[in-house]
Amino acid sequence: MPATSRRGLLFGTAAVSAGALLTACTSNEPKTEKQATDNAPVADDKPGKPVTIGFAGPQADHGWLNAINQNAKSRAERYSDVTLEITEGSNDTAAQIGQVQTLINKKVDVLVILPADGKALTQVGLQAMRAGIPVVNLDRIFASPQAYRCWIGGDNYGMGLNAGNYIGEQLRDKPNAKVIELAGLDNLELTKQRTQGFDDALKNYPNIKKVARQAADFTVESGQAKMAQLLQAQSQFDALWNHDDDQGVGALRAIAQAGRKDFLMVGGAGAKSAMDAIKADDSVLKATVLYPPTMAASAIDLARALGQGKGVSGMAELEIPASLTLYSAVVTKDNVDQYLPTGFN
Known part of the structure; x- marks a missing residue:
């Protein structure tokens, strides 16, 4: 923001x-x-x-x-x-x-x-x-x-804040919940603001801990590669906040290839492909936060x-x-x- x-x-x-x-x-x-x-x-x-x-x-x-x-x-x-x-x-x-x-x-x-x-x-x-x-x-x-x-x-800060609050409400009753973050380009101020908003929201949910974060490049290819790394490093977590729906296309590919269905995903920006997936309700993607x-x-x-x-x-x-x-x-x-x-x- x-x-x-x-x-x-x-x-x-x-x-x-x-x-x-x-x-x-x-x-x-x-x-x-x-x-x-x-x-x-x-x-x-x-x-x-x-x-x-x-x-x-x-x-x-x-x-x-x-x-x-x-x-x-x-x-x-x-x-x-x-x-x-x-x-x-x-x-x-x-x-x-x-x-x-x-x-x-x-x-x-x-x-x-x-x-x-x-x-x-x-x-x-x-x-x-x-x-x-x-x-x-x-x-x-x-x-x-x-x-x-x-x-x-x-509102980049608000984007992260609302993503964090949505995830928080979904996991508020789960003890020792874990979340991970697939960010955008770390050299952009907007990425830092989105992460800050997300982190501030999670402070309201003491049962939730962010256990990993990777920065991608707002592309399908980077989303797939970085998500694959996160999945390999984290055998269990409960939610993913992805900053960008374009790189989210790649992230969803990596998730499908890994056969993972044990967490919920929140995207960012409001791509039609993300909204279509949310409406179909046939993947881990359950929400996206508009930009x-x-x-x-x-x-x-x-x-x-x-x-x-x-x-x-x-x-x-x-x-x-x-x-x-x-x-x-x-x-x-x-x-x-x-x-x-x-x-x-």
């Missing part, structure tokens, strides 16, 4: 997915077909002043990042008054800085930036703001609040409102908030149908 989100406005899932900021469906089906979220309220859907939004994100080399791009595109297409200038995503900070500078030179009305590296992109965010172009900073936060008008993103890529759709809503000088429908303030932290809901078999439309491939 970014430090600035402590002063942010915390939205529950209902407020984000069906309230002032509409979540968008990640489906690639034609717009003529009714999507599952189309009946949710929209922040002032009436056509207004034309707005050109520049969108710059990292390379879509991961299911969640690809869903970010798709959410931004499909959301912009809903508005006849929005033109989206989208860059080719890059994980090279110098390349992404150049792409944002090109958008600044084009004099777009608003910028939405998901930086490959928030600290490295801070200066170009400042450049845009000083040029009179408001910036919506998406998820990975800039080092200075002067570099953006609004930040919107997920919704629909935040990109909400970022387009916010950018449009900024470009038109409006606030957010459903809120009393004349201006959009400075910060919005999305809620990390726990998806289980009981509520999976509600969240399936937001699942990403």
Whole structure:
């Protein structure tokens, strides 16, 4: 959870997915077909002043990042008054800085930036703001609040906290329960925040002990390899918290190959494959904790409102908030149908 989100406005899932900021469906089906979220309220859907939004994100080399791009595109297409200038995503900070500078030179009305590296992109965010172009900073936060008008993103600490609390409630009556953790990239601050949230939740359950942790790389291959190592090292445990549903695909392969069914698994992010497995209830995967890529759709809503000088429908303030932290809901078999439309491939 970014430090600035402590002063942010915390939205529950209902407020984000069906309230002032509409979540968008990640489906690639034609717009003529009714999507599952189309009946949710929209922040002032009436056509207004034309707005050109520049969108710059990292390379879509991961299911969640690809869903970010798709959410931004499909959301912009809903508005006849929005033109989206989208860059080719890059994980090279110098390349992404150049792409944002090109958008600044084009004099777009608003910028939405998901930086490959928030600290490295801070200066170009400042450049845009000083040029009179408001910036919506998406998820990975800039080092200075002067570099953006609004930040919107997920709650990494809350993601770990909710995963830990869910596991804790499942194991609260089991003496000497053991859990393990399959984390993401350890050099990322978000990974540390997810682990911290998880560890803090487990403090509420003195009967549970975390006995092992491995860091993977957010890929199917790394998830399978690291999970195989964990399974070999731990002959018995009761629950697994996996930070990422992409690497969870590999983790589930390793679990199936080992023939293990003696524990429950909680995933992270909200991939469609994970939700499908939860609904089928035929594997160890019993829940996933959301890190919704629909935040990109909400970022387009916010950018449009900024470009038109409006606030957010459903809120009393004349201006959009400075910060919005999305809620990390726990998806289980009981509520999976509600969240399936937001699942990403």
